[in-house]
Amino acid sequence: MNETTNVNLVGVGGQGILLTADVLARTAAEAGLDVKKTEIHGMSQRGGSVSSQVRFGAKVRSPIVPDGEADILVAFDAVEAVRALPSMRPEGRALVDRCYLVPITVSSGLQPAPEDPDAMLGRLYGDRLLRVDSRALAAEAGNPRTANMAIAGALSRLLPFPEAAWEAALRGRLPEKLVAVNLRAFALGRAALA
Amino acid sequence: MMELNVDRLRALRRELLGGEGAAPAPEKPALPALPARPPTLCAGCGHRGVFYTLAKLKATVTGDIGCYTLGVAPPLSSMDTTICMGASIGAAFGMRKAGYKGRLAAVIGDSTFFHSGMTGLLDVVYNKGAITVVVLDNRITGMTGHQPNPGTGRTLLGEPTVQTSIAEVARALGVKRVHEVDVYNLAEVERVLKEELDCGEPSVVVAYGSCVIAAKKAVGAVPHAVDPAKCKSCGACFKLGCPAIVRGEETAPGRFRSKIEPAACIGCDVCAQVCPFKAISTTKE
Incomplete structure (x- = not known):
């Protein structure tokens, strides 16, 4: 791993990207690293392309991941994963959800549908691509809104942090009554990428 | 996008300091044509x-x-x-x-x-x-x-x-x-x-109608769902432009049943009121 690890999280507003980035940042901090994080969302609160970048290492000076330098891409949506390709290092790995949310521009007929997202991903990312079906895992955990923590669980396989650090971060970020179901989703995601 | 991002600052440093500084950024990979995903009103926005x-x-x-x-x-x-x-x-x-x-x-x-x-x-x-x-x-x-x-x-x-x-x-x-x-x-x-x-x-x-996000309406919300047996692919609900309502099965060329993303829907019921076939209702038991 490089001195600083760069993680780019992308998806659609409302999928829980920013919360996942928070949990990741807290986990890295729990593990004793310097962490910086930034996020970009549109002029409304939901629905548009959203990204958050988390950087951690011995000393991190700036929160922004330069294009071409993301070590890990975490994409909550397949088409957003394609859009984020320029952010990646050539050898960087992409953890991409099975989800593809049809943009409003397509569902309303304003723009043509893209090529099959899975085909695009296979071509562009090749063997750097890892897939996870967070919605199925969240359903199994018992709450569709835990899909983001299923993705976090899968992501935990790609990073050197102990499971206890993730759990502490998750507990620190979520209200008590939602902790158990989110931990279940996290464990399922972690097992899915074993 | 004219923000002062890392690429732009590096290019400026090269320009101002001559050959010093980091090497030019590698060429960006070519991307297939992708649909834009502009900001929209939230799912459930009043x-x-x-x-x-x-x-x-x-x-x-x-x-x-x-x-x-x-x-x-x-x-x-x-x-x-x-x-x-x-x-x-x-x-x-x-x-x-x-x-x-x-x-x-x-x-x-x-x-x-x-x-x-x-x-x-x-x-x-x-x-x-x-x-x-x-x-x-x-x-x-x-x-x-x-x-x-x-x-x-x-x-x-x-x-x-x-x-x-x-x-x-x-x-x-x-x-x-x-x-x-x-x-x-x-x-x-x-x-x-x-x-x-x-x-x-x-x-x-x-x-x-209080703001969906400020009032944390998504917390514990019960989503609506589309009954595919009743949906006639008329597209009335698509006219709301709700990000939780997505295309489902194509029943005729260019005609799609609607489907609701349970993770995005907060159960505001507006689409159910717009549906002429009463195909949308809450999933609440």
């Missing part, structure tokens, strides 16, 4: 049903500055002007004075109304402008990150304070026709808007 109704009533809509400016975007396409903070009321009033005879609504958020809508409304009343001012009242300043405003009931520091009523302000300014509606009751919204848009005098409709 503004959506009001714009849907204004479009249905074929009103000319002068807009203002806030999340609700997104009412301009397709498929709602329900906003005709956006100029600056408070301009919705003056623009509608000016159009009326210039001789426009159609239905005219000025749409403004609660926060913008307190900021610079009240003076315009006073002008409308004083100079007998026959327009309807629709205040989209979610009791918060949404777009900029949920700052409280004089209608919220607490100060920026979180202390309880006076909660100013928009309806009372409108009455005090001299508006005789003031109505308050629940944005999630579309039949009510349509009945009141139709009556007011055709009333021929100054009127104010305060359309109340």
